[in-house]
Amino acid sequence: MRVQPGIRKFLLGLLTVALLMMLAACGGGNAGNAANEGAGNTGPADQVTDGTDDGRPERTVEISVAMVTDVGGVNDNSFNQSAWEGLQQFAEEHGGKVDYLQSQNDADYVPNLNQFVKSGRDLTWGIGYMMSDAIRQVANQNPESKLGIVDDVVDAPNVVSVTFKENDGGFLVGVVAGMMTKTNKIGFVGGSEIPVITRFEAGFKAGIEAANPDAQLIVNYTGAFDAPDQGKAAASTIYNSGADIIFHAAGSTGDGVFGQAKELRNAGRDVWVIGVDKDQAQTFGNDITLTSMIKRVDVAVRTISEEVMRDEFKGGEVVTLGLKENGVGLPEHNPNLPQEVLDKVEEFKQRIIDGELTVPENP
Known part of the structure; x- marks a missing residue:
């Protein structure tokens, strides 16, 4: 069938407009991605993406880690502060939601731990030897939860214990x-x-x-x-x-x-x-x-939090860090x-x- 010249011009015009619209859409999408990259991570703060070898996302993991300080507090210029700095670095490197509760006395330990465990945190840390009884109690009452303790050993299948030499x-x-x-x-x-x-x-x-x-x-x-x-x-x-x-x-x-x-x-x-x-x-x-x-509490907390992120949590494990493991030493x-x-x-x-x-x- 022969197409009349007028109709041919009309069809060519429609095709040209469609192509221009497609090119504009592609250009706009690239500009948006560039803006997002320049601004940093604009997605949910608590999402971490595992990738396949070709760089395509395999799955998205939502990770949430929290810690409870002992009575020394998060600004003790010591191991509580070091632990919090480790969690903050974990969030900066991998995304994720991190938070802490500060204990004013030992009666706060169990309620603070329970607040995080009951809210579904992927890992809850108790920082300090004095929190061992509280960690043990909360771990036994919440066997599906994952907990960690620094400076003592709690023998429970859902607790990782970190000690130092x-x-x-x-x-x-x-x-x-x-x-x-x-x-x-x-x-x-x-x-x-x-x-x-x-x-x-x-x-x-x-x-x-x-x-x-x-x-x-x-x-x-x-x-x-x-x-x-x-x-x-x-x-x-x-x-x-x-x-x-x-x-x-x-x-x-x-x-x-x-x-x-x-x-x-x-x-x-x-x-x-x-x-x-x-x-x-x-x-x-x-x-x-x-x-x-x-005493590299920050490294220990960050490393084990990363294991939880990768579904490699080793409940019941005792991690001991000394000179050989670069867990203790002098400043650089x-x-x-x-x-x-x-x-x-x-x-x-x-x-x-x-x-x-x-x-x-x-x-």
Whole structure:
């Protein structure tokens, strides 16, 4: 059939308009994607996409992780804060919803844990040795939930327990203190006298003895992890006894140790503090922080949260992190330590890793 010239022109016109509309739509879609990429993740904050080898999405996982602090609080400049930083980094890297509840006293532990568990969080952390009974109770009452605890072992099929070899890290800062002291008197301020803290003391004492057998260690337990005034009083007593270096393992109670040291520094005393859990020079300054014993709670919390994201949660597992696993140690930068001290620390570190030296767990 022959098409009349007028009709042919009309059909060609319609085809041209259709093609132009298709091209415009394609161009608009690309511009929108570029804008979204520039703005970051504009989708739901709690979605994580697993991809196949060719980059196409395989499935979308909604991940929600929460933590409950002990009484030290999330801004303790110590392990609670480190754990929260680990969860925040997890969310930044993978997406996901993270949150915390702060416990004012031990009566808050079970209600806070239950609040997250009952709301369907994929993983709920209890941070600190003092939360072990609460974790055990909540885990037994909610067998389908997934929980984690830092600093103690809870024997339950739905709990992952993370512990650290604080004695190994304590040994290294003990070597530092033994080599750096000018008075041969060194102090240790602990929170409660519980196994996780006595491991710090045991390692610290052994490291001092290995580096300087003539040095004396003065020990003071305050009985609290949230009492800077008690930390200040304990530090005052130890410094007044002639010590020039104090290592604290006392959570936010240790803030008072730094406060007392600063006062004495301003009065002309040459005193130092060794920080704990985090590089506390970042908080209190290199002018008062000799070094710190790092305890990588942030890495542990983030790593196990990633396992939950990948459906690889290992309930009942106990994860122990020491020098070999890079779970404890000194900060990367130590501007106050001479090279000979750093070399000696590295020597002892390697001996511990190689099994030539066993650090005691009890003072």
